[in-house]
Amino acid sequence: MRSAPTSPKTAPLVKRDDKIVSTTPIERADYLQGIEIIRSIDYRDAGVVIGGAHGAYAERKDAPFVERIRTYNRDLRLVDDLTEVDDDMLKMAIFDFDGVSQRIVDDLSVLPSTAQVVISGEYWIDIMSAAGNKGKAVTDLQKALGVTPEQTVIFGDYLNDLEMMDRGTLSFAMENAHPTIKETARYIAPANTKYGVLSVLSMLLDV
Incomplete structure (x- = not known):
């Protein structure tokens, strides 16, 4: 079982003067599997915000979650289905109100090696492509x-x-x-x- 590192290697988005130079998006299959796993989490008060090349997206719409996420994503867009968003998905950031749960990390460890699972803070777990640095x-x-x-x-x-x-x-x-x-x-x-x-x-x- 893979453990989640605390030092991400990826740089999924490179911009110059607000113009995108390159992106390293999550593999589509990894993204869909990650969404399925996150949606199945009913044992923690957790939600996900997706960082795309052209904006941030979330399908959880309750006020406490949205207020916390908007602190870091002013361009947040609330959608009904994250699997239908048309964008290059660069990062999946899971926010756990109770602090990072090892059980969530373990559940995400089934993702293939093309994805990188990273504990990025006391309340945050990130999923990104392993292809970039x-x-x-x-x-x-x-x-x-x-x-x-x-x-x-x-x-x-x-x-x-x-x-x-x-x-x-x-x-x-x-x-x-x-x-x-x-x-x-x-x-x-x-x-x-x-x-x-x-x-x-x-x-x-x-x-």
Whole structure:
């Protein structure tokens, strides 16, 4: 049985100036299976919001759930059937009012390896495609901008940044980064609590 990691690897949506560069949607079969599992959850006060390329969607309409979800999704659209929404579905976020339940995680563990189940907070479980990561996202953006790794600066601090650390010649790990990120990066920047990114960019741009 797969356990749910706490550090998501995916970057399902890449945008530039409000224009979509690339998406890594959930496989349709995985999405439908996930919806079926979530709908069957009657042992917790939980609901799901779907993050699509063009908006957020939910079919649970009671006020407490909608108010909580709108805090994070101002463009939330309430629908009758999530399986009929026409969009690239990038993330399924389950909100459990009582805190993340291991039983829900176990129920979702039957999803195939093409899907990634992630505990993303005290009340949240995310389901995303396992096909994407931040390295792919950076490569997609480089292609869209027409820039090379030599023209790219990378900053990282945790394991979900690992795949992108070699996509730029100037790769910086924050001083308070995970040890693996510090080993992978070419340079060390001040901690993010000390405005490390701004400090390095100011130095590089001589401002």
